[in-house]
Amino acid sequence: MTSTSPPPAAPATQAAAAPLARLAGLLAANAPHDGSFATCIPGVHAVRASSASAELVHGLHRPALCIVAQGAKTVMLGDESYEYDPSRMMIFSLDLPIAAMIRQASVAAPYLSFRFDFDQERLAELILKAWPDGVPLLRESRAVYVAQAGEAVTDAAARLLALASQPEDAALLAPLVKDEIVLRLLRGPFGARLAQLGRIESHRIGKVVAWIRSHFDQALRIEELAELAHMSSSSLHEHFKSLTSMSPLQFQKALPLQEARRLMLASGIDAGVASQRVGYVSASQFSREYARHFGTAPSRDMLRLRSAGLEQAVSFSQQY
Structure with a gap:
């Protein structure tokens, strides 16, 4: 790090x-x-x-x-x-x-x-x-x-x-x-x-970020994002990672995991339902990627967050 x-x-x-x-x-x-x-x-x-x-x-x-x-x-x-x-x-x-x-x-x-x-x-x-x-x-x-x-x-x-x-x-x-x-x-x-x-590259990457936010549960095709940004695929990847420190795919993967965590905490639904709501087909893949991102399996994460009274943590993006 x-x-x-x-x-x-x-x-x-x-x-x-x-x-x-x-x-x-x-x-x-x-x-x-x-x-x-x-x-x-x-x-x-x-x-x-x-x-x-x-x-x-x-x-x-x-x-x-x-x-x-x-x-x-x-x-x-x-x-x-x-x-x-x-x-x-x-x-x-x-x-x-x-x-x-x-x-x-x-x-x-x-x-x-x-x-x-x-x-x-x-x-x-x-x-x-x-x-x-x-x-x-x-x-x-x-x-x-x-x-x-x-x-x-x-x-x-x-x-x-x-x-x-x-x-x-x-x-x-x-x-x-x-x-x-x-x-x-x-x-x-x-x-x-x-x-x-104000530079054109930042505006173009901003459009891509907005698209990913609105369509995080859809398959990501780098060629389509490059077309949206009026860039080549390699140029998009380079500028995107330069600005965000992540590839477009890494960026996209983070969003549904965060939304699933919010849903489980706010609504009390289980990991299987949450994974389906954010676009995962495989519950096991969701659990693996969730554990990789948050450091623990969904069920253990929910138990730990609820016992610590951290339900409000899911909305922190408006608190910092």
């Missing part, structure tokens, strides 16, 4: 810590108990967790900026591991099947996270403004990035969340602060990486 954490952050100055402390206070106010809370501002969420994770939780994360104001978390994409805490922020640029674990949280000092979902159309418009002469080509094009959470971005996130308690002002001012956050990201140290979302 490869770790892609950035170097440890230098100790924060009092001035730099102030926006983060304000953001933490606003997150605690907007997330009064454990869970994910949508605000009156579209795409802006406050997240709280009062205990560290007992295990890796699997789910699908949408394109978003996440800033941890308190606590710490590990995110895994394929065989790569990303660590982030209050000194860092994370950007997801595609719908990605990930596994995550909150490493640091308590009742006294809960995990608090700000999530800002990207509006892809508006992002594309702002990329043109921030990079009018074109985006520099980058050798690294992974669809998840970790970087230092700068004071300016953290301050803007706090101001945006503060507007959540002022709906009338939010309707007028929130779009401006959203644009500020995106522009600060684009003009920051990893702005060129974020701007890669």
Whole structure:
């Protein structure tokens, strides 16, 4: 497993810590108990967790900026591991099947996270403004990035969340602060990486990801996906794996397994019924692939999750 954490952050100055402390206070106010809370501002969420994770939780994360104001978390994409805490922020640029674990949280000092979902159309418009002469080509094009959470971005996130308690002002001012956050990201140290979302290859891979999400229970033909992306099969495979760290087939296999797990926990159905609902013909093949993905057989996994009270883990993709 490869770790892609950035170097440890230098100790924060009092001035730099102030926006983060304000953001933490606003997150605690907007997330009064454990869970994910949508605000009156579209795409802006406050997240709280009062205990560290007992295990890796699997789910699908949408394109978003996440800033941890308190606590710490590990995110895994394929065989790569990303660590982030209050000194860092994370950007997801595609719908990605990930596994995550909150490493640091308590009742006294809960995990608090700000999530800002990207509006892809508006992002594309702002990329043109921030990079009018074109985006520099980058050798690294992974669809998840970790970087230092700068004071300016953290301050803007706090101001945006503060507007959540002022709906009338939010309707007028929130779009401006959203644009500020995106522009600060684009003009920051990893702005060129974020701007890669506007590149045609990323848009094409995004179409393929959307198709796989909507048709995860159907047979995948790489030639048809390549046609959808207007790429050759080899080019699609190369760009897809570069962005997601997985092949299209690996990506597709993760989705029905996650959906089957959700169905078993939420509805109480057995593995045989769940496997059929997500498109498996062979129950034994489903059990093998489930155990390979989650580390244990479906029946044992359900017993363990229910005894630990982790039924809510299946919906985590909206909680991080």
